[in-house]
């Protein structure tokens with residue numbers, strides 16, 4: 453398959469663009485693979501790509517029940533950042549952020565990574581103390597973070613309501629200038645194309661319905677397209693982690709909830725970077741097409757329905773309009789929802805399971821898009837070697853039993869209070 | 871949005887209710903610590919019916935147990951409880 457390049461585009465001008473080929477094959481499942489990944493989201497596809505490219509394991513299949521990227525990968529608000537307070541989290545996400553910076557080149561696919569700056573607003577003295585604490589924690593580990601005054605914030609985002617009468621007065625902020633957004637679909641497609649080129653089979657419309665067992669060990673999967681044998685199997689299904697793992701007898705620290713987002717009609721540039729808040733759960737950015745993309749709280753009750761409630765979106769919109777009053781003039785284009793895998797400490801789970809040959813990647817809550825490259829990298833390492841990479845070792849499933857949770861917000865075992 | 875049949879007040883909009891947690895996550899006082907950990911930190915999380923504790927927070931404020939299908943949202947049963955009736 454040919455490389456994408458400016459020269460190729462130019463050639464297309466003369467051949468009527470007839471040179472375009474499908475970006476990946478559509479193979480029939482083989483009877484056996486070294487590794488099967490369940491779930492063709494960004495994480496599953498990235499895992500397959502790094503298994504092939506870094507570990508030389510190419511007899512790999514990614515099984516996707518629908519179409520690749522049709523889960524949370526294609527539904528998220530595409531924020532990419534590494535501004536976490538706890539070292540386990542910021543080290544992991546920073547490793548990922550460095551990968552984002554060169555991902556388009558690595559995959560020969562434009563994933564449109566746009567480091568336009570991720571700004572967290574502070575609305576009170578205590579917000580500013582917490583932002584400073586977070587920024588310090590990042591900076592001692594060489595991750596960029598800059599505490600901003602009120603004036604600096606006003607300059608960055610002129611449409612913010614900076615008045616003293618504002619519903620949520622703005623005292624300052626913390627910015628990670630290297631943070632930003634990326635094109636979610638392109639991430640799935642770029643990894644799929646690159647993995648396919650290395651021999652990985654991407655099999656869509658293939659739902660895993662059970663596990664093949666030999667004694668305790670998993671030796672393959674039952675699917676809607678027949679049984680397929682495997683040396684190792686990696687679950688990578690985000691919101692569906694609970695019921696897929698249950699087919700192997702596992703009960704996870706995960707509850708599936710709904711997270712919604714919305715986008716307005718396209719307008720001229722009005723939001724320069726990504727706006728988030730220390731106290732509110734509302735985030736705002738502007739897509740390259742001009743639509744204002746917004747998200748808010750999860751629906752806070754368990755659901756697999758992949759549709760949310762208007763009252764939750766209304767809450768997010770109310771907060772967004774309080775921050776940027778000009779948004780009230782825009783018309784909403786559409787809303788959508790994804791099934792998020794809310795873990796019990798707000799942090800992901802990547803590692804081995806008590807079932808031999810079965811591995812787990814899940815518990816991403818509402819923040820796993822930014823993790824895609826690091827998640828794939830570390831999960832591939834774990835699947836290839838049978839032991840975790842140092843970056844995902846803290847995120848093992850056993851940490852809940854040990855009382856060693858990674859609880860960024862310090863709220864305890866409540867998936868709906870993240 | 872769900873229309874939730876409160877056993878005390880009749881059908882009411884979901885905005886009046888809050889979800890608390892699943893019935894299988896209730897920790898028994900004085901129970902076995904391993905079991906308590908399981909109740910605290912794991913959920914069956916089925917893609918089907920499960921029993922959930924809800925509260926009619928902005929209505930009669932009573933605790934309720936709802937049996938609800940997680941994919942269709944169909945409410946299969948709704949019952950009133952007092953603390954003594956919790957599992």
Ligand SMILES: Cc1cc2nc3c(=O)[nH]c(=O)nc-3n(C[C@H](O)[C@H](O)[C@H](O)COP(=O)(O)OP(=O)(O)OC[C@H]3O[C@@H](n4cnc5c(N)ncnc54)[C@H](O)[C@@H]3O)c2cc1C
Nearest residue numbers: 491493494495517523524525528529531660790820821822
């Ligand atoms: C509205 C919304 C906004 C978000 N915003 C952000 C954000 O701004 N930044 C951020 O970092 N994160 C965000 N997230 C979270 C992020 O989208 C996810 O954590 C991430 O995309 C998960 O990727 P994944 O590959 O693990 O899962 P997915 O992309 O969901 O892929 C899992 C795949 O598994 C498939 N599958 C499930 N069951 C089976 C089965 N039995 N057999 C075969 N296949 C199966 C599904 O069809 C799906 O395609 C957001 C999420 C939502 C819903």
